[in-house]
Structures are given as C-alpha cells and as structure tokens.
Amino acid sequence: MPGHDAASDLALLTEAAAMAGDIAMRYFRAEHRVWDKGDGAGPVTEADLAVDAMLRGKLMGARPDYGWLSEETADDVARLSAERCFIIDPIDGTRSFTAGEVSWAHSIAIAEAGHVIAAVVAMPAKKVTYAASAGGGATRNGKPLHVTAVPGPDDVTIVTAKPNLADHYWPNGTPRHTRHYRPSLAYRLALVGEGRYDAMVTFRDTWEWDIAAGALIVEEAGGMVTDRHGARLQFNTPSRLTAGTLAANPALHSGLLQRIIP
Numbered sequence: 001m002p003g004h005d006a007a008s009d010l011a012l013l014t015e016a017a018a019m020a021g022d023i024a025m026r027y028f029r030a031e032h033r034v035w036d037k038g039d040g041a042g043p044v045t046e047a048d049l050a051v052d053a054m055l056r057g058k059l060m061g062a063r064p065d066y067g068w069l070s071e072e073t074a075d076d077v078a079r080l081s082a083e084r085c086f087i088i089d090p091i092d093g094t095r096s097f098t099a100g101e102v103s104w105a106h107s108i109a110i111a112e113a114g115h116v117i118a119a120v121v122a123m124p125a126k127k128v129t130y131a132a133s134a135g136g137g138a139t140r141n142g143k144p145l146h147v148t149a150v151p152g153p154d155d156v157t158i159v160t161a162k163p164n165l166a167d168h169y170w171p172n173g174t175p176r177h178t179r180h181y182r183p184s185l186a187y188r189l190a191l192v193g194e195g196r197y198d199a200m201v202t203f204r205d206t207w208e209w210d211i212a213a214g215a216l217i218v219e220e221a222g223g224m225v226t227d228r229h230g231a232r233l234q235f236n237t238p239s240r241l242t243a244g245t246l247a248a249n250p251a252l253h254s255g256l257l258q259r260i261i262p
Helices: 006-027 048-062 078-081 094-098 187-196 209-220 249-259
Strands: 032-037 043-045 067-070 084-092 105-112 116-122 128-132 137-140 156-159 177-182 199-201 224-226 247-250
Touching: 006 048, 006 084, 006 105, 006 116, 006 128, 043 048, 043 094, 048 067, 048 084, 067 078, 067 209, 084 094, 084 187, 084 209, 105 187, 105 209, 116 187, 116 209, 128 187, 128 209, 137 187, 137 209, 156 187, 187 199, 187 209, 187 247, 199 249, 209 224, 209 247, 224 249, 247 249
Parallel strands: 067 084, 156 177, 156 199
Antiparallel strands: 032 043, 084 105, 105 116, 116 128, 128 137, 199 247, 224 247
16 A cells, blocks of 8 residues: 555645646636647646646656546556556636636545545635545635535535436436536535535536545535445546536435436
8 A cells, every 4th residue: 555644645735736726827817828629628728738747747756656647648547557546637617717717626636446535626716725635524725614414305505507407317306406506516516515505416427537526525524425326436447437426415415316316
C-alpha cells in the first residue's frame, strides 16, 4: 500500500488546488485561447491545459507511484494497475469559465481500490474550497459540512439540469421539487454536501473526473452517492464513466431511488 494516509494526500491536494487557482485566475476574464474538442466533448481553453500540466507535475512529482486520470490528458491504462490514482478535472465548467461566470471549479481527487479517499473542489473565483478525506469529514473553507435532513422524496430542492426531471425518468412519480442549476457537476455535489440543496441527480453517463471529488464531499458530510441504479460508484475504471449520479441524505436518496426504479 502507498505510504501516505488520506490526510496527507488531502494536504497535497489542497496545496495543488491553490496553485491551480493562481494559474486559472490569470486567464479568467482575460483574453485566452479556446478550442472545440469535437465529438460533443465541448470546449477546452489554454487555462485548462496550463492547470492540467501544473497539476500533473506537482502531484505526480510528489506521488510517482500513483496513477493519473485527467480530462485533459490522454489516458494511460497503466493507471489501472496503480493502487491509488489521481482523478482530475482541471476546470469543471469550462463554458462558465470562458463566459466570465464564477461557478467553475478545480475537481481534484485520489481513489484507492475504486473509492475516493481524498478530494478537493476549489472555486477560486468564489474564494471557496470544499475538501474531504475518508473518515475525516468534509469542510467548506475549513468549516464542517452536513447534508440536509429532509426525508422527501417530495417537497425537496434538487440541483440538476432540467432534462433530468422529465417524467419518463421517474416511472413511480416525479418528486415535487424546486430545481436549481449550476454548470459544474463537482459544484452541484459540493452544494449537496454543504446542505444548500437536498439532492443532485444526473441520468446521463458521467465522466469520473466530473464527480469523483464531489462524491466524497457528500459522503463525508453524511450523504449517500450512487449511480442511477443505486450501485456504489467505482472510480479508476477502464471506461472512466459512471451510470449517472444520485446524491442526497440516506433517507431522501432511498426515496428518490424508489421513484426512479420500477
């Protein structure tokens, strides 16, 4: 097993996230190059690439035996044989970033044996950092987080894109809800961990780097996170995808899942 505990890994991620923020803010609301990745993958900016390069050098330099999985780095299957793996989205919410909006994040996590053990969702434009380590709780700017206690599944607040609340996804009844939206999936999960909203759901297959860090923040804040079928999330997989994501406190999660699964 690697010779670092989750707390020391979290300290490394926190330091790296601050450095990432310094780089990203130099490009934010300033002229920067943007490319379309094609095949529906969305845009990438020179800020994404600069942050990715710094994070890889910083993190792999400190933990050379860990694997590496990043949205902006060509995949190397060697990560599958590593006991621990970094899972990185240099800028989650790139469209928000290029538009000069503040709801984008650095999503930085470490998985061991398929489960995240340390995570940071840093939002430098908002001066907010969410962090969690396995068994160590979750925080927002150093203050402990707790999910809401709303039992639901009706009369709940859900942070999600509008298509996820279409009736055909909810064969046992779409929950009565108030919907909110943020472009970054990592931020949506962090907001559930913070107790700002009751639940987060996305039914589309989801890239691991979008949700790895936020998922641990929810779990360490007392919540439950699964795929759309109710299965525990697995990370550092060959496909790099999960079958959607559902996050809420345990009672609400159970109630929402009963509405989803016939």
